[in-house]
Amino acid sequence: MRTDRRSLLKVALAAGAAGGTSFPHIWNRNADLAYAAKGELKVGVLYSLTGTTAIIESSLNHATLLAIEEINAAGGVNGMKLVPVVEDPESDPATFAQKARKLVLSDKCVSVFGSYTSASRKAVLPVFEKYKGLYWYPTLYEGRECSQNVIYTGAVPNQQQKDFIPWLVRNFGKKFYLIGSNYIYPKEENNVCKILLNQLGGEVVGEEYVPLGHSEFGSVIQKFKDTQPNVIFSTVVGDSVVALHRQYKAAGLDPAKMPMASLTTSEEEIAAMGGDFAAGHFTSAPYFMSTDTPENHKFVEAFQKRWGKDKVTHFVSEPAYFQVYLFKQAVEKLSADNIAPETIRKAAWGQEFRAPEGLVKIDPENAHTYLWPKIGQAQANGQFKIIEQVKEWVQPSPYWAYPGEVCTPSGLVEKKV
Amino acid sequence: MVEAFNQILNGLSIASILLLVSLGLAIIYGSMGVINLAHGDFLMLGAYAVWFLQSTFGIGLLPCLGLVFVIVGLVGWAIERTLIRHLYGRPLDTLLATWGIGIILQQAIRLSAGAELRYVKMPDYLINPINLFGTDISAYRLMIFGVTLALLVATYLLIFRSNFGMRLRAVTQNAEISRCFGINVSQVYALTFAYGAGLAGLAGALVSPLKSVSPDMGTGYVVDAFLVVVMGGVQSLFGTVASAGMLGQLSTWFAFVSNDTLARALVFSLVLVMIRFRPQGLFVTQVRRG
Structure with missing residues (x-):
């Protein structure tokens, strides 16, 4: 294309017009500075x-x-x-x-x-x-x-687990199988769970992490059958939750004898798996839809x-x-x-x-x-029946498993134990 | 002993699902040379089709299957007619195009059906486990095993015993010469693509009650399917079957001795090493390409 003076002028005019509309915005910026x-x-x-x-x-x-x-x-x-x-x-x-x-x-x-x-x-x-x-x-x-x-x-873990684990031990027994997705959240929760079990004289018969999005639980379920835990403590997340529950039931396991106790199974996952597959299992959380x-x-x-x-x-x-x-x-x-x-x-x-x-x-x-942590038991209609509820609210303690560390308004403080 | 038997059954069950999801891909890849990255999303469409038929018309899962095959097959046919047929012989472009189609399908489902997990009901009479030689096995998984076997036989008959299959094999060997003999090549391609898509749809329908239905459920499956096809050898139906069987057994046994995270990594590295030394896959059928 040949550039002559006329077309150059057009471009300049167009640029000027465009600039004209956008410039005031820049000058007005200061007015927006206040939130x-x-x-x-x-x-x-x-x-x-x-x-x-x-x-x-x-x-x-x-x-x-x-x-x-x-x-x-x-x-x-x-x-x-x-x-x-x-x-x-x-x-x-x-x-x-x-x-x-x-x-x-x-x-x-x-x-x-x-x-x-x-x-x-x-x-x-x-x-x-x-x-x-x-x-x-x-x-x-x-x-x-x-x-x-x-x-x-x-x-945080202390709010979900401090009453949940003792309740599970009282009602089902001391042998736990820990199953979680493979990332930081399940590992930290299981740390807390192990500390609590230790205090209660409980036993971890298996601890296993599956990849995120995992959907074949055949081998894991075989290990449940072999180790016969009283409680399956689950921190599996996402759609793996659905696969785990469905395959648990299809393998002929019974929630009345070996319930899954979860911190992550909510109404949303139950809606996706179908109430029949969740019925009888437990979740600890501060809120259920049935509150x-x-x-x-x-x-x-x-x-x-x-x-x-x-x-x-x-x-x-x-x-x-x-x-x-x-x-x-x-x-x-x-x-x-x-x-x-x-x-x-x-x-x-x-x-x-x-x-x-x-x-x-x-x-x-x-x-x-x-x-206000609660223990809920999943029902076939997809809702939780609230079985236990704390009498008063529970203070959050984000460093519960790490006695040497405290969170303060000015940041993390490490103290000598 | 019971344990080992149980693990073998687990492996067979995983293998049948692997075979189910990779069959469609293997056919499209093997006979048309199209690497269909939208395969997982055809599968997802199948799952959504079942969910839709079930939640709006109350049709049970098994009666849905035929309909799902037709619906997803039609979608596949339409996509082949409008897009894929312009891209034959350009593997990189089809790769990109089918990937794009996959994204479009996913977002279309997300916009129309919503992003939440959906629930497909398992037929009541298949929910309870069956006791087989002293071990409980899921009735539904047995059914999947049976259906996969049936589909395999049907596919075999279609390719090696039917008139259409003969034309397909001719086109696979040399499209130009086939055309000279009066075979309608573009029709053969369109039907093959539709058949592969329909199989993917069936697979999606069948796995939906085991897992969950969501717009991006196909992503994981497409990886598994490629693993099977690459390991088995691209053009060999037998290779696909054998490699699905091997991968199924390997992943359950690895998972049983160690854990699922490690098993996945081990299986992947095994396949990597394998394609380093046998890039054509484990089983190769001799095909002369024009």
Whole structure:
């Protein structure tokens, strides 16, 4: 193509026109620097909508958006509307980090709600720590973390296991088989389980980890049959849970004699495997869909009305929901010009909220959450029957298995035992 | 002793599932030279077809099978007619194209059926285990074993004993010469692709009650299927059968002596070493290519 003066002029004009529309934006940038601008408050919603964990994470996305919509419908936070910025990190830790950077730096989200897997949380941590953001993490996890930039609203091992293991030993016996998926969460949970069993004089007859996404449990089930444990303690995650339960039943094992006791099997997985396959097994968690509180009836009804009659709520979607309210309460304590991730974090300490599971509180020491652990037995209709419930809330203790280490407001402190 | 017997049965059961999921791939790859990366997603479509038929019309799993074969076969046929047929003789391009098709299928299902795990009901009369020589074995898995055997026989008859199979074998050897003899090559390709897709759909339908149905369930299976096909030798039906059997037994026994994580790694390294020394696979049928 020949470039003459006329076409060059056209290009220059076009560039000028384009520049004209985009330039003012740059000059206006300063106005956006404050987190609360134009009566709006941006929050990030970072749950995978595609990829391997999309199944469970989309329910967390739904719970978060429901809470945001409810808060906005009720007048917002101190009159400010919450504006959710939804990103899809595609179940990939690297993408999580990249999207987190975008939410913190370019969207200027004052807080981000997100993550299901520990891998994705570990991937975004450096971002929030470097740029002083605030991350709200709803999932039960392995503990042993004490970030200055995260508020943890899911259960840690001591909350799920301290009553569960003794109860299992009392009711079924002392021989445990530990089966988990092969990554950090099951290993840390099993550490705690072994400490508890040790105190109770229990015995571990087998410990095994299967690859993530594993779906052939023939050999594992053969080992169950050989070792005859009283309890199969399961921290298998994802769709492996479905395969394990179905093959357990197909192999002719009986939950009344050798139940699976899980920290990870929720209503969501049961819906996928069919109630018959889950019936009789146990899960310990702070929340079940069948929890009988007025707050929960309201939550379940609102969730199904918004997202579909056949949807279930579970022990990760509930914290994903109530943590938005805790965020709201923290922000309400601050004046509009003082709203920033750091101030919100301080204001969140000690906040209490009547969640679907009961009254919860953010621990001012370690930024984890006081919760109400329950033991549920799965029923053929896909719901849990709550068999035991703690009398009072249980304090979170993320370093329970590591007596030399304590999480404090200013970070991890190691003390001499 | 009972234990060992049980493990052998476990291995056979895994082998039959492996064979089931790799049969369609082996046929498409072996006779058309198309590396179909969307194979796992055809499987996923089959599983969703069953889920859909079951949850909307209440049809049981077994009566669904024929319908699923036809539905997924038709999808395969449509894809071959619109896209694959333009890419014959360009293996890299078909690789990329079928991979893309796989992603499109996955996202289409995710958008239409939702991202959550779905539940396909096992037929009631197959839920309870059967006692076989003193060991409990899943009735459903026995059924899968039977169906796989039947499909294998059907495929064998189709390829080696039918008129269509003769044309297919001719086209596999030399498409140009076949055309000269009046064989409608593009029709043979389209039907073969549809048949392979239909088999994948059947496989998906059959494994769905054992595992869970989700949009990305095919990803794991496509890896397994490739493992079987690569190890068995690309053009050999017998090789596919033998290698599925071997891989099934190996993975259960490795898993039994050590654990599943290690077993997976061991099986993969074994296949790696094998293709280093026998890139053509364990079993090769002599085929003259034009």
